[in-house]
Amino acid sequence: MAVGDSADLVVVGGGTIGGWAATFAAEAGLRRVVVLERGLVGGGASSRAAGIVRAQGGTPATVALGRWTIDFYRGQQARYGTDSGFRELGYLILAVTARDERAGRARVEMQRQAGLDVSWLSAAEACAVNPSLAAAGHRGGSYATTDGAIDPPRNVLAYSLAMQRRGVDLRERTAFEGLRLEHGRLVGVDTARGPIATERVLLTGGPTLRGVGKLAGLRISAGGARHQIAVTEPHPAFEVERQPMVFDLGRGLYWRLEEGGLLFGMSNPVERPGIAREIDWPYLRRMQRRLERLVPAVRGLGLRKAWCATIDFTPDHQPILGPGITPAGDRLEGVTVASPGGHGMMWGPAVARVGADLAVHGRTDLLDVAELGLDRFDAEGRSRLAADPIALPFPLSADDD
Numbered sequence: 047m048a049v050g051d052s053a054d055l056v057v058v059g060g061g062t063i064g065g066w067a068a069t070f071a072a073e074a075g076l077r078r079v080v081v082l083e084r085g086l087v088g089g090g091a092s093s094r095a096a097g098i099v100r101a102q103g104g105t106p107a108t109v110a111l112g113r114w115t116i117d118f119y120r121g122q123q124a125r126y127g128t129d130s131g132f133r134e135l136g137y138l139i140l141a142v143t144a145r146d147e148r149a150g151r152a153r154v155e156m157q158r159q160a161g162l163d164v165s166w167l168s169a170a171e172a173c174a175v176n177p178s179l180a181a182a183g184h185r186g187g188s189y190a191t192t193d194g195a196i197d198p199p200r201n202v203l204a205y206s207l208a209m210q211r212r213g214v215d216l217r218e219r220t221a222f223e224g225l226r227l228e229h230g231r232l233v234g235v236d237t238a239r240g241p242i243a244t245e246r247v248l249l250t251g252g253p254t255l256r257g258v259g260k261l262a263g264l265r266i267s268a269g270g271a272r273h274q275i276a277v278t279e280p281h282p283a284f285e286v287e288r289q290p291m292v293f294d295l296g297r298g299l300y301w302r303l304e305e306g307g308l309l310f311g312m313s314n315p316v317e318r319p320g321i322a323r324e325i326d327w328p329y330l331r332r333m334q335r336r337l338e339r340l341v342p343a344v345r346g347l348g349l350r351k352a353w354c355a356t357i358d359f360t361p362d363h364q365p366i367l368g369p370g371i372t373p374a375g376d377r378l379e380g381v382t383v384a385s386p387g388g389h390g391m392m393w394g395p396a397v398a399r400v401g402a403d404l405a406v407h408g409r410t411d412l413l414d415v416a417e418l419g420l421d422r423f424d425a426e427g428r429s430r431l432a433a434d435p436i437a438l439p440f441p442l443s444a445d446d447d
């Protein structure tokens with residue numbers, strides 16, 4: 047191919063997955079790592095998230111991704127001289143029904159076997175660790191003191207600086223347009239600013255990964271859905287250094303401290319997937335009322351800010367990590383796909399590290415990824431894996447985006 051531009055690896059997407067993966071690939075020894083970002087770095091889901099980080103996953107694999115990620119955030123200052131603002135707050139995942147409690151207790155067993163320090167708290171014990179939680183309306187929950195939150199815009203800054211420090215070539219306002227194949231072998235990519243010769247491509251894209259996949263001739267079962275966040279005005283109950291975050295798992299409503307108030311977030315599970323365009327105020331008010339029942343101190347508080355954005359999801363809420371596979375079932379050598387399935391703050395750096403490992407070495411020692419590739423989805427996009435039970439109640443199909 048007659049092109050002057052070349053790379054050892056082209057990463058599509060300048061979100062937290064692409065940014066950290068490019069950094070890790072450069073650290074693994076690749077000299078010319080190019081990141082293609084059609085807009086500005088972090089302009090997708092990564093700058094708009096709530097920043098919740100937990101190792102309390104619903105499967106051993108997602109526990110491992112969360113644990114690795116928390117260790118990474120803790121070590122950032124020493125490694126890069128900057129950080130993503132990780133704060134250890136603790137996380138309480140509430141049970142409301144007897145069934146929730148049975149499932150929650152079984153989950154704690156699994157998580158403990160996966161090496162996580164997590165325990166079950168009764169309702170009274172939960173209120174003791176989080177004094178703003180109502181005494182009634184729940185049965186306690188699982189609790190890990192080591193979970194916490196990052197500051198998503200600061201994370202964008204952190205990976206931007208890390209990329210720069212490791213010599214990654216970030217190209218903003220440069221869209222990926224497709225793969226160049228010769229006799230079925232990857233030889234380059236097309237971009238809005240001309241072709242780049244390469245034998246390795248890592249495809250990311252968050253809520254738009256499905257579209258990135260289409261450009262590459264792949265069918266990627268991933269979608270985007272509206273997700274809403276609001277932050278209350280300050281209140282003395284929240285003007286504290288530390289208070290555990292809480293997840294009302296059944297309703298998909300979570301909250302945490304933010305600037306003296308509470309940040310809370312949720313998606314509407316019965317809404318059709320698609321790009322978020324405006325705030326659904328009636329739904330947000332409903333969630334606010336639910337929050338008031340579980341956290342009486344928020345009653346009557348005004349909102350300081352609210353936003354909606356498009357969150358990525360996969361039908362089984364698990365990450366996608368593996369080679370590019372065409373709809374005909376052919377493996378595209380040199381092409382790797384990485385999606386955090388809507389959990390890019392809590393699993394992002396680990397997903398990025400696995401993506402970089404697969405792109406650079408064709409294997410990873412961080413996680414067994416045999417089950418996490420594109421080949422787990424059938425032609426209708428259904429996964430053969432059970433859904434991760436600790437997830438927002440997203441739509442189960444990715445077909446409607």
Ligand SMILES: Cc1cc2nc3c(=O)[nH]c(=O)nc-3n(C[C@H](O)[C@H](O)[C@H](O)COP(=O)(O)OP(=O)(O)OC[C@H]3O[C@@H](n4cnc5c(N)ncnc54)[C@H](O)[C@@H]3O)c2cc1C
Nearest residue numbers: 059061063084090091092096097098222252389390391392
């Ligand atoms: C409101 C909200 C709250 C959230 N809260 C949390 C949370 O608390 N905890 C958590 O773990 N996760 C949370 N998430 C999810 C998390 O933000 C995402 O999983 C994560 O940011 C995805 O990272 P990414 O790099 O895959 O995608 P993105 O950050 O979306 O980056 C993908 C990039 O690809 C670019 N791109 C697309 N097409 C092309 C192309 N053709 N060429 C070049 N570039 C292209 C896009 O412009 C974009 O910048 C939240 C998300 C939202 C929206």
